[in-house]
């Protein structure tokens with residue numbers, strides 16, 4: 357099979373991408389499109405192995421001769437090679453790489469080097485990853501392909517969702533979405549979060565027009581870069597359009613929980629604005645003020661209805677506030693897996709009977725998989741890999757029985773396998789080769805193959821690999837930490853307390869090192885209870901290295917630090933000040949960042965030391 361023969365399937369994808377952009381006046385066009393996009397996915401997933409080989413061929417063909425690939429391919433003429441042979445050659449010549457390997461190349465692009473470094477097409481935009489997982493934002497290439505795949509996965513997922521939860525055409529989405537600052541690099545390239553680029557792209561408007569679902573807030577609110585002001589306006593406008601709202605959405609669940617925490621505080625002010633058609637002096641950005649004031653007008657009846665609902669809901673701690681305020685909403689839609697799981701409880705509380713639909717799996721590097729089963733509870737959701745978006749490889753990870761050495765944590769790695777060779781039940785680290793110029797890039801996410809949709813794997817997201825607590829021979833992942841915190845917060849809940857947010861740190865400056873867990877809580881609980889929570893968490897880390905070290909006191913007692921109310925908002929403000937966007941924010945679950953630790957330690961009001969191993 358010659359690479360030239362790849363044109364047919366690629367044309368199919370191109371045709372769909374173009375179809376997604378044609379805004380027709382035909383009322384049925386979207387129904388037809390939904391049928392077409394589902395058939396398309398059926399076809400590419402049935403032929404996932406071949407499609408992957410062809411996708412790799414296309415990426416290499418498009419970027420033939422770029423500096424990064426030249427390093428490994430030399431002057432080899434790949435154009436006339438058989439696609440399968442090229443796939444094997446690629447894996448044998450091009451090494452696995454991490455972001456650090458790409459950093460010097462991306463930096464040169466950021467500094468204005470226009471030579472074909474990673475891609476033949478010049479890169480004019482760079483994305484900033486949220487940086488809240490590793491504590492450091494990464495710069496990554498962003499191209500038109502990135503926005504197109506965002507639109508494509510959005511429409512694919514929407515087609516599957518509409519089978520179960522159809523929404524009314526012409527309705528609105530109360531979307532808690534936020535752009536980041538858009539910076540200019542030294543070389544004049546625009547840099548911002550990937551979602552920011554998407555909201556600014558033509559594709560975002562196309563999505564609204566094609567799905568005939570419009571976000572409640574104008575661009576000035578989304579692009580305000582002042583998340584508190586944007587949240588206020590999102591809520592205000594969402595309430596103004598209350599009867600048109602068909603769903604409530606955000607990128608990550610955190611933003612919805614954050615928005616309703618704001619609502620609990622500011623609902624009276626919002627009601628007063630709705631009543632009088634005014635806008636709170638909290639909104640200081642002139643463009644945002646004007647855009648919102650242009651939409652609102654006095655609505656005293658609506659304001660008093662909302663007020664009545666709020667007074668009543670407040671008495672039940674805001675249980676079920678979402679369906680009460682938006683009775684026509686069909687579901688809440690957001691990423692609820694992975695590091696968002698701790699917010700699920702609060703989200704369920706606000707949503708009550710309203711279904712929660714967990715959104716798709718992607719990263720700043722590229723989209724990965726789509727949720728084909730919107731009815732599944734968020735805890736059970738998996739993601740079918742879209743084989744045309746990138747070339748995916750999977751590093752098999754097998755847990756070490758006894759991991760007493762340092763190095764790559766707790767796992768023995770096997771040779772990467774292509775998508776066609778993954779096995780159900782096996783855990784893997786994902787490796788991406790993208791149209792945006794990343795080649796065999798280790799994403800750092802651990803996934804488990806849950807099953808298959810036709811020939812493409814469905815993945816459970818397990819955790820991010822590099823996020824671990826370790827003092828010496830102990831190794832705990834984000835997942836282990838999450839489980840321990842869950843056990844501890846069960847005790848807290850039993851006594852009427854509520855965990856608002858948490859993070860952790862492995863303290864190794866003083867001997868013996870120990871784990872510190874920072875909790876922000878709501879509600880009055882006795883110190884005795886918090887001491888018990890601390891001990892329960894310590895005992896819940898079952899990693900062999902940790903248990904042995906605790907027994908021999910080479911790791912000290914776990915320390916629970918209770919921070920004052922609002923501390924995690926300060927953490928959020930710190931990240932937003934450094935260019936993150938609320939929409940992509942994930943509380944770092946483990947940190948070594950000095951500034952963050954300073955904020956946490958200054959805000960600590962109580963400390964408890966575990967007695968679990970006394």
Ligand code: AMP
Nearest residue numbers: 485486487693694716717718719720817
């Ligand atoms: P960023 O590029 O910084 O916005 O973050 C991307 C990362 O967020 C991914 O690599 C995952 O670790 C995590 N992530 C994205 N989507 C999901 C999802 N649906 N479930 C769990 N984690 C996700």
